[in-house]
Amino acid sequence: MIKDITIGQYYNGNSVLHRLDARMKIILTVAFIVSIFICKNFWSLGLMVLFTLQTVIISRVPLKMVLKSIKPIAIIVLFTSVINIFYIKGGTPLIDGRYIDITTNGVFTALFMALRIVCLVVVSSMLTYTTTPTMLTDAIEKLLSPLKIFKIPVSTLAMMMTLALRFIPTLVDEIDRITNAQKARGANLDDGNFIERIKALVPIIVPLFVSSIRRAIELADAMDCRCYTGGPGRTRMKQMKFCLRDFIALIFIVLFIAGIVLLNYYFGAVLVK
Amino acid sequence: MPILSMQGVAHLYNKGTPSQSKAIYDINLDIEEGELVGIIGHTGSGKSTLVQHFNGILKPECGKIIVDGTDIWSSKKATREARFKVGLCFQYPEYQLFEETVYKDISFGPKNMGLNEEEIHKRVLLAAEYVGLKKELLEKSPFDLSGGEKRRAAIAGVIAMQPKVLILDEPTAGLDPRGRDKILDMIKSYREKTGSTVLLVSHSMEDVAKIATKVLVMNNARVEMYGTVDEVYSRSEELRNIGLNIPQVSKIFELLNKNGLNLGSAYTVEKAAEIILSKGGASV
Amino acid sequence: MEDKVIIKFDNVSFAYKNEEDETAATGVVDGFSIDVPEGQFLAVLGHNGCGKSTIAKLMNGILVPDSGKVTVDGIDTSDDAKVTDVRKTVGMVFQNPDNQIVATIVEDDVAFGPENLGVDPKEIRQRVDDALMAVGMYDFRGREPHRLSGGQKQRVAIAGVLAMNTKCVVMDEPTAMLDPHGRQEVMDTIQMLNKERGITVILITHYMDEAVKADRVVVMDEGRIVLDGVPKDVFKNVEKLKTLGLDVPQATELAYRLRKAGFPIADDILDEEECAAAILRALEVK
Numbered sequence: 001m002i003k004d005i006t007i008g009q010y011y012n013g014n015s016v017l018h019r020l021d022a023r024m025k026i027i028l029t030v031a032f033i034v035s036i037f038i039c040k041n042f043w044s045l046g047l048m049v050l051f052t053l054q055t056v057i058i059s060r061v062p063l064k065m066v067l068k069s070i071k072p073i074a075i076i077v078l079f080t081s082v083i084n085i086f087y088i089k090g091g092t093p094l095i096d097g098r099y100i101d102i103t104t105n106g107v108f109t110a111l112f113m114a115l116r117i118v119c120l121v122v123v124s125s126m127l128t129y130t131t132t133p134t135m136l137t138d139a140i141e142k143l144l145s146p147l148k149i150f151k152i153p154v155s156t157l158a159m160m161m162t163l164a165l166r167f168i169p170t171l172v173d174e175i176d177r178i179t180n181a182q183k184a185r186g187a188n189l190d191d192g193n194f195i196e197r198i199k200a201l202v203p204i205i206v207p208l209f210v211s212s213i214r215r216a217i218e219l220a221d222a223m224d225c226r227c228y229t230g231g232p233g234r235t236r237m238k239q240m241k242f243c244l245r246d247f248i249a250l251i252f253i254v255l256f257i258a259g260i261v262l263l264n265y266y267f268g269a270v271l272v273k
Numbered sequence: 274m275p276i277l278s279m280q281g282v283a284h285l286y287n288k289g290t291p292s293q294s295k296a297i298y299d300i301n302l303d304i305e306e307g308e309l310v311g312i313i314g315h316t317g318s319g320k321s322t323l324v325q326h327f328n329g330i331l332k333p334e335c336g337k338i339i340v341d342g343t344d345i346w347s348s349k350k351a352t353r354e355a356r357f358k359v360g361l362c363f364q365y366p367e368y369q370l371f372e373e374t375v376y377k378d379i380s381f382g383p384k385n386m387g388l389n390e391e392e393i394h395k396r397v398l399l400a401a402e403y404v405g406l407k408k409e410l411l412e413k414s415p416f417d418l419s420g421g422e423k424r425r426a427a428i429a430g431v432i433a434m435q436p437k438v439l440i441l442d443e444p445t446a447g448l449d450p451r452g453r454d455k456i457l458d459m460i461k462s463y464r465e466k467t468g469s470t471v472l473l474v475s476h477s478m479e480d481v482a483k484i485a486t487k488v489l490v491m492n493n494a495r496v497e498m499y500g501t502v503d504e505v506y507s508r509s510e511e512l513r514n515i516g517l518n519i520p521q522v523s524k525i526f527e528l529l530n531k532n533g534l535n536l537g538s539a540y541t542v543e544k545a546a547e548i549i550l551s552k553g554g555a556s557v
Numbered sequence: 558m559e560d561k562v563i564i565k566f567d568n569v570s571f572a573y574k575n576e577e578d579e580t581a582a583t584g585v586v587d588g589f590s591i592d593v594p595e596g597q598f599l600a601v602l603g604h605n606g607c608g609k610s611t612i613a614k615l616m617n618g619i620l621v622p623d624s625g626k627v628t629v630d631g632i633d634t635s636d637d638a639k640v641t642d643v644r645k646t647v648g649m650v651f652q653n654p655d656n657q658i659v660a661t662i663v664e665d666d667v668a669f670g671p672e673n674l675g676v677d678p679k680e681i682r683q684r685v686d687d688a689l690m691a692v693g694m695y696d697f698r699g700r701e702p703h704r705l706s707g708g709q710k711q712r713v714a715i716a717g718v719l720a721m722n723t724k725c726v727v728m729d730e731p732t733a734m735l736d737p738h739g740r741q742e743v744m745d746t747i748q749m750l751n752k753e754r755g756i757t758v759i760l761i762t763h764y765m766d767e768a769v770k771a772d773r774v775v776v777m778d779e780g781r782i783v784l785d786g787v788p789k790d791v792f793k794n795v796e797k798l799k800t801l802g803l804d805v806p807q808a809t810e811l812a813y814r815l816r817k818a819g820f821p822i823a824d825d826i827l828d829e830e831e832c833a834a835a836i837l838r839a840l841e842v843k
Contacts, residue, residue, distance in 0.1 A: 012699065133661045165661050169703040174368075180330050181369035184361040185430060186353075186385030203381065206371035210416065215656045221619055222657035225649040226670040226717065227641055237668035237681040316706070316736045419583070420605060447652075447733045449604045449763040451802030476736050479807070518737065521807035521829050528833035534840065542807050546814040553820055553840050 009069075011129040016245060017059040018130045022139035024246040028253050029127045035257045036116050041270040044263040045115060051256055052119045061129045069125035070118060077114050084110035108270055133165045135238070142240060156230050163219070171212065178207050274342060275303035276438060276470050277327055277359075282336030284322055296322040297494045300336065304472070304487075306437075309464050311481030311502075312474045314491030315516045320474050321364075323491060324440045327472075328359035341437055357386055360436030364443045366427035370415040375406070375426050378415050382434040400433035403463050405455065421452035425459070432463065439463070440472040445480065457484055479520045482506065482540035490517070506540050560594035563725055563757050564616055564647070569625035570780075571611055584611045587780035588625070595724065598751045598758045600771035600788075604802040608780035609761045613729040616759065617647040630724065645674065648718030652730040654710035655703075663705075663713055664689065664698040670721040681720075688719035691754070692746050708739025712746055719750070725757040726750060732764065744770065765792070765804045769827050776801065789825040808832035 017025075032051070039045045056066055084106055091104035128136070141158035148154055182203045183189065189200050283298035297319040304310060314320045325331040326338055329345050329352045338345050338355075345355035360382075363369070372378035379400055383393045401411060404425040410418065415426055428444065441460065445453040461484050464471045475481050481488060481502070488505040490498040492515040498505050506512075509519045509527065522545040529536055536552065539545035571586040583606035593599055603609040614620040615627050618634040627634045629643045648670075651657050660666035664685050671681045689695040692712040702710060711731050718726050728747065732740040744767055750756045760767060768774050774791040776784035778801050784791045792798070792805050795813040799805075805813070812826040812835065821839050826832045 134665050162661065163659060166659060166702070169701075170655050173703075177363065178369060180325070181363045181366065182381075183330055184328055184356065184363065185369075185382040185434065186356050187381075188385065203369075203371045207368050210371075211368055215653075218651060218653060218656035219659070221614075222649070222651055223659060224619060225617060225644055226659075226721065227644050227673040228669070229673065233675045235672050235675050235678055235681065237665070237672060237678055237685060239678050315738055449802065450804045451604050516738065522811055524829045525808060525811065525833045525836070528829060529836060532833070532837055534837070542810045542814065545811050546818070549811075549815060549836060549840075550818050550820060553836075 009065075009125070009128050010132050011061050011065060013060055013130065015058060015060040015130065017055070017126065019245065020130075020249055021240055021242055021246045022131050022135040023142055023240060024242065024249060025127050025131060026136075026139055026143060028249060029124055031253050031257065032123050033120055035260050036120055038264065039112070039116070039260055040264045041267045043267045044260045045112065047256070047259050047263060048119055049115060052122050055123060055126050059126050059130055061126070065129065066122060066125065069129075070121055073117060073121055077117050080117075081110040081114050084113055134162065137161045137165070138236065138238070138240065153230075155234070159228075159230070167215070170215075171208070174211060175204065175208060178204050275339075276306040276341055277304040278302065278337075278339040279326070280337040280339070282326060282333045282338060284326065284331060285334050288334070295494045297326075297491075299495055302489075302496060302499065304470065306470055307464075307468055308487050309460070309471045309473065309485050310487045310489055311485030312472060312489045312491065313476070313478060313481055313517060314497075315476075318491040319494040320491040321442055324361065324442060324472060324474060327355070327438065327440060328361045329353075329355045330361065357382075357434050358436055359438045359440060360431040360434050361440045362428050362431040362442065362444065364446055366431075366444075367415075367420070367423035369427055369430070370423060373414060374412050375401075375415050375418070376411040378426065379411075379429045379433050382430055386434060396433045396435060397429075400429040403432055403466070404429045404459055421448060421455065424448065424452070424456065428456075428459075436469070438470040438472065440474070442474045443476065444473070445475070445477070453480070460484060478506075478518060479541075482520055490515070502540060503538070507538055560596070562592045563595040563630055564591075564593040564759070565626075565628045566591045566612075566615070567626045567628070569615060569622040569627055571615060571620060571623050573611075584608055585780045586611050586615065586622075589781060590625075591775065591782065591785075593725075593757060593759065595757055596751075596755050598748075598770070598772045599760070600768035600774045601759065601761045601777060602763060602765065602768050602774060602803060603777035604763065607777045607801075609777050610729050611780075612777070613649070613727050613759070613761050616725075616727045617649055618643045619649075641674075645721060646723055647725045647727055648721055648723035650711065650714050650718060650726060650728040650731050652733050654707050654714060654734065657714050657717075658702045658710060661701060662698075663694065663700050663702055666702060666713060667698075667716045667720050670717055674721065684720040684722070685716075688716040689713075691719055691749070692716045706739060707735045708742035711735065711739070711743045715743075715746055715750070719754075719756075723756070725759070727759045727761070729761045730763070731760070732762070732767065740764075740767075763803065765798075765806055769806060776803070788827060792827060793824050 036048060039048055085102060086100065086106065088106040088109045089101065089103055093101065093103050094107065095102040137158050141154055144154045179189070187200060187203055192200065279300045279302040282300040284296040286294050286296045300323065312320050312324065322331065326333055327340065332346065340355050340358050343351050345351050370378050372381065376397055379397045380393050383396050406422065406425055406429060410422065415423060418426060428441070432439065445456050448456065457480060460471060460473065473481065473485065485502055488500065488502055489496060490505060497515065498508065506519060506523060509523065512519055520540055522542055523538065523540050526536055526539050526545065536548050539548055566589050569586055569589045573584060586608045589612065601609050601612060611620065615622060617629065618640045621635040630646045632639050632642055634643050658666050659669050667685045667688055668681050671684055686695065689698050692715050694709060694712050694716060697705065697709065702713060705713065732743050735743065747758055747760060748770060751758045760771060762768060769788045769792065771788060774786065774788050775782055776791060776798065783801065784794060784797065792809050795805050795809060806827055808826050808829050808831065812822050812824065812832055815822050816824060822835050826835060
């Protein structure tokens with residue numbers, strides 16, 4: 001059933017990574033993503049891969065789930081790699097055919113690109129696997145809170161995000177129900193040209209809108225009853241506190257970036273201009 | 274020949290994932306034309322899954338579903354025909370209303386059948402009559418109706434397809450007693466007038482006792498019992514074991530019988546009063 | 558000693574304002590007065606549109622009366638400055654379990670109310686754990702609400718109210734969308750709140766089998782009270798209840814039918830044991 005989709009794909013666990021402060025995890029992820037793009041040679045690239053693998057190992061998220069997160073992008077990676085192999089010129093020619101030219105630059109770029117994308121996806125999925133959606137929204141709220149001085153309603157935005165996460169499964173379920181009800185009245189959703197298909201969606205979209213509005217009104221009442229004002233004075237049950245492990249993690253990533261920069265410097269760029 | 278027939282039908286949830294489980298299995302069932310079958314069972318017993326197979330909304334993992342003599346998965350045409358031969362009205366059907374007027378909404382089904390305007394018009398009026406919707410309501414927006422009226426308008430949308438079998442999944446859920454009685458009366462008279470087969474999925478053993486001719490009990494994804502109201506309700510111990518509660522009057526009769534009276538059984542208040550009065554009438 | 562009144566309606570009237578919609582006549586409240594003593598389990602019965610849901614919304618200031626006064630623990634609900642105090646006293650559980658859960662994790666949802674009240678984090682944790690244990694949902698605290706059954710969702714909603722330390726819970730048809738099992742779960746929880754925690758419960762319903770469990774039943778029609786008393790006295794009025802579009806328990810109805818036919822049986826029978834015993838007695842006398 002569609003109902004069983006997992007939002008934010010959180011994997012329940014208790015590893016060091018799970019226990020890291022969500023804000024720190026976001027900062028580390030961003031730092032890692034930046035560092036991915038400064039790798040210039042195989043040494044720094046190797047360090048990046050090692051770092052990624054180590055993250056996966058300490059998260060204790062099953063390898064199967066990690067692979068699942070790569071699956072949707074596998075085709076894109078493959079496609080860009082192939083394009084890169086054939087179209088990037090420079091460096092030593094490997095195959096010098098009449099129609100096909102393959103050079104070291106092409107192969108290296110393809111390899112770099114593929115590894116970078118895979119590492120990027122794996123590390124960011126580590127963030128969502130080890131952090132609940134609630135923690136994630138809380139962390140984003142905290143990180144963005146300086147924006148409050150520009151009168152940006154950060155807490156309201158965070159509340160909206162939480163509600164969206166909360167209601168996605170409910171609405172998916174509802175779409176499923178309405179679709180079946182209209183199918184039972186002979187609605188034809190699978191055939192016809194583009195315009196016909198769009199038209200066929202009306203019997204699903206209208207009831208979905210009507211019921212979403214009704215839900216929104218009821219939810220607003222329920223939130224009123226529980227004293228939500230959207231204003232200041234709200235406390236949180238789960239407090240975020242940086243502790244020693246967060247700083248150790250920070251030191252780790254700083255060392256990692258330094259390592260990449262050093263390796264880049266020592267071994268030079270692999271791509272030939 | 275039965276109007277609905279299932280032979281060795283099974284359906285799986287989350288097929289191919291670790292959480293794969295049997296929604297229904299080993300279903301062998303014949304339902305004769307003209308019956309009003311009450312389908313009972315607790316949540317998760319498979320009763321909603323079962324009924325969604327009759328009109329081809331769900332495709333079974335294995336087995337055959339035969340509606341009016343045709344295997345509904347034998348061809349694409351047969352599958353589409355099953356949609357119209359078996360009218361399925363889901364739970365809270367008012368959430369399927371979408372047109373500008375009640376009239377247009379009721380005509381959605383007949384239009385999808387490819388009928389001509391005249392025939393559609395006739396069917397819409399007839400369906401509205403069956404469910405007891407006043408004519409002046411037909412030009413209103415469905416969203417301006419009361420809760421009970423919305424429910425009946427949505428049911429009319431299924432009836433207007435003039436299906437041979439009408440299936441209603443908990444048509445009285447969330448209604449107050451008056452709204453509930455209106456729907457139950459409507460179902461009863463619809464069946465009497467049209468002679469069609471009706472399947473009624475319900476949580477209420479009382480409602481089923483009131484109007485059904487046959488009762489089907491689902492438990493743990495299988496058909497546990499199928500028979501007349503008497504045959505099924507008399508197995509009160511088994512029903513209790515699978516988490517179903519017999520009507521209060523039946524419990525009263527059990528208590529009376531335990532205390533040495535020999536009253537037989539009753540499942541509705543009317544019947545119970547009749548039996549007791551025939552016993553004690555002499556003293557009055 | 559007079560019991561302390563927690564909710565008081567003094568000649569309250571209310572009508573929904575909607576120019577276009579003529580059906581707005583439903584749900585009006587017309588000269589409604591009631592005193593609800595602290596600790597009472599009150600059931601409000603009535604058909605749809607009789608104004609019972611409006612009463613619920615008037616009880617914690619979601620709606621304020623057009624005329625008359627609603628006071629909660631001595632506070633006038635129309636006083637905007639004190640609306641938080643009113644809602645801290647009277648919590649609310651609605652019909653649709655999906656539309657009142659705001660968080661993606663059960664325990665975060667229960668924490669929502671106390672968080673809004675600015676309660677200290679350590680205390681919130683304690684209240685949340687306590688509330689979840691009270692409704693028997695502690696083991697589900699890390700779950701996602703959309704994976705729970707209807708009855709479980711309603712128990713989470715009840716825990717959310719409990720965590721606000723309210724003295725009073727108003728439930729607007731909390732079981733209408735549930736199956737018999739879920740209804741039983743919620744009814745057990747409601748009775749526990751009332752009996753063990755002394756919380757005032759106002760249960761708005763159209764299920765008579767739920768109303769018989771209350772200390773007091775109020776039957777409404779067209780925005781007014783038509784019957785008010787202990788269940789035994791209210792359900793005696795079989796005919797009146799039927800004209801109002803309501804049910805009575807089958808045991809009561811059976812006794813009523815028998816009586817009408819001249820069979821000697823009491824008119825205040827509510828459950829099956831009582832009914833069977835009375836019938837046995839009557840038949841043996843013969």
